[in-house]
Amino acid sequence: MLLAAGSAPRRLRLLVLGGTAWLGGEIVSAALARGHEVTCLARGSSGAVPAGARFVRADRGTAGAYDPVVAGGQRWDAVVDLGRDASHVRDAVSVLEPAGASSVFVSSVSVYADTATPGADESAALVDGDESDYGGSKVAAERAVVGAFGRERSLIVRAGLIGGPGDHTGRTGWWPLRFARAAAATEPDPVLVLDVPGLDVQPIDVRDLASWVVASVERGLSGTIDAVGDRQSLADHLTAARRVAGHTGEVVPVDEAWLEAHGVNPWAGPWSLPLWVPVATHAGFGARSGGAGRAAGLVPRPVDETLRDALAWERSRPGPAGPHGAGLEPDDERDLLAAARRRR
Structure with a gap:
């Protein structure tokens, strides 16, 4: 214990x-x-x-x-x-x-x-x-x-995917920051969102991972353990990101086939949408059991807290305000949004 x-x-x-x-x-x-x-x-x-x-x-x-x-x-x-x-x-x-x-x-x-x-x-x-x-x-x-x-x-x-304040990869900070900017816009600012049924995510807050590593050393724990957060659908994760950002505006959902056809990259890097990986080959990447970690005392905090603190860190981060590590530049997203609306 x-x-x-x-x-x-x-x-x-x-x-x-x-x-x-x-x-x-x-x-x-x-x-x-x-x-x-x-x-x-x-x-x-x-x-x-x-x-x-x-x-x-x-x-x-x-x-x-x-x-x-x-x-x-x-x-x-x-x-x-x-x-x-x-x-x-x-x-x-x-x-x-x-x-x-x-x-x-x-x-x-x-x-x-x-x-x-x-x-x-x-x-x-x-x-x-x-x-x-x-x-x-x-x-x-x-x-x-x-x-x-x-x-x-x-x-x-x-x-697993590590997230929270200090996430220099942008993978857990980009979505709440994007929704927060849309919520604060003086004119309607729709957000392009992922519609990928069957894809789960389970980021682990960096603070929970770090404290558990130290506690495990104190206990003399040995073995091999997956350190992952609580599993939730990508849709629920994006809902949580909207919630902490206070966003109630328009979202424009697009599916994997559309994203691939328009050259959007998965996961991270330039011209990407964070947290998306192809569901056919990666449905298990963010959906691991996690049972051994829970049995060993790893208790993740609520994802809303991780995303809220990631958002606060993003807002305080020095340097350019645009995407870092993952995400779309505003002009690129606007072009994609226009293309998504033309198909309706």
Whole structure:
């Protein structure tokens, strides 16, 4: 059972390989809030570590990168690795296993070969460990961690789509921001929306994922667990995004065939609509079981809270106000809306 928020866990010494980017920073902050001692080893190119953590600057691709955190017989209660390069992970475990009581590797549901079957769990087949591919590299890294630390001393966290405040990918922030802008417009501003029956999503709030990782280290949890949010239809998710944005205006639904015919890209990147993936091949991508995570104490907050906070972050984000990472530029959406109305 997870420790209550007010309880005092044993103070742990944690080594985080990363900690300067989004999820890593949240994990470090959660650990510090629980009273743990945290050291972050990273290049530092993504920013600073949270206040209170010790920072060791190192490039994991160079020889001797881990020497500063094993020198003098230093020991770690857990090594938390967020790496995506399998060669870096292999190098890390070869040096750090003798110094670490346990290892947590943050992987991804992209390791699964079958993305079409809803309800699949951690026993599903994996992609080949082709390290030139994101999913394959994560598979190879998982194997390196378990091979070095063993199953009883390693926790593999296969994260689903991570969302909430700080989402630099734009995948969870674009929709509530788009609806909020439409709601605030002085003239009617229709929104192009996805109509993809059978497609579910289950983003996990970055704060819930981070706090659960820390709680799992405190409990000595091991094994392989999908860390995903509560499953809901894409239509319900967009309804929630409209709700937190206060949008009651016009929406123009379009289906997959229309989107493909007009060159709109799925998921992310330029000229895209976030959260859409082809339902024929990806109906299971955002519809995993999630049962093992719930049994292990992962309790996602309501999606409205995640989207509301993602919207607040988007509004406060420095830099250009347009799409970042995912979504449509306003002029592109207007052209698509005109095309969608001509077909009526």
